[in-house]
Amino acid sequence: MNFYSLTVSKKRTCSLIIISFMLGILPISANDLRFPAVARSSPISQGQTSYVYLPLIVRSIREIDVACRWSHQPATTTYVTYRWGDRLQTPGTLYRNAFQSSVMDWNSILTKMRLSFSSTGDIELNTYSSQDGRAGVTRLYCDGQLLTSAEVLANIYYESGRTNNSRRAITGHELGHGLGLGHIPEEEGIALMGYNPDSNVYYTPQNLDIGLMNQVYP
Numbered sequence: 001m002n003f004y005s006l007t008v009s010k011k012r013t014c015s016l017i018i019i020s021f022m023l024g025i026l027p028i029s030a031n032d033l034r035f036p037a038v039a040r041s042s043p044i045s046q047g048q049t050s051y052v053y054l055p056l057i058v059r060s061i062r063e064i065d066v067a068c069r070w071s072h073q074p075a076t077t078t079y080v081t082y083r084w085g086d087r088l089q090t091p092g093t094l095y096r097n098a099f100q101s102s103v104m105d106w107n108s109i110l111t112k113m114r115l116s117f118s119s120t121g122d123i124e125l126n127t128y129s130s131q132d133g134r135a136g137v138t139r140l141y142c143d144g145q146l147l148t149s150a151e152v153l154a155n156i157y158y159e160s161g162r163t164n165n166s167r168r169a170i171t172g173h174e175l176g177h178g179l180g181l182g183h184i185p186e187e188e189g190i191a192l193m194g195y196n197p198d199s200n201v202y203y204t205p206q207n208l209d210i211g212l213m214n215q216v217y218p
């Protein structure tokens, strides 16, 4: 099991835990987890009827801490299912509401990644409570470079001072990891998956997050 934590912003940290089944007992190191660049095809006109598709490497938005991705076919929409964990069984509770809003947030932007509910969903949404200095934790279960399931957890230990918006920023950030996104370096700008100067203001996917999702899942 590979474990690493990182600073998301001055106020918030989260951690990603990647568990690989592919290599059996051998853990995958962080360097091994770098995902190949996304290849995007661009149609080049060749006369009236035929087209040649040249693969272009599109990496306009930088991404760090990359783990694994959901299986995706370019130009098609990928549906990933989610379910509620044991501590989020009751509708209307604070973090169930926050996660529900974050599901809606990621579903309402123009990308080819969609979340849908299933009682046997591949992403479990849940909470935990620990004085671990983290706002949340996401555990990714990978088979090679592809995600097979994920646990997306918000840490409710640090509840003091949180608002509905800041909870939504936490659940949205962790859910982004559950969808296979890493972090956007702080110098790129404000992002839900990167530098967030005020989670009361920035609690939905920003332009950089949308661009990254489209880069990862073209």
Ligand SMILES: [Zn+2]
Pocket (backbone or CB within 6 Å): 008, 014, 015, 173, 177, 183
């Ligand atoms: Zn994170």
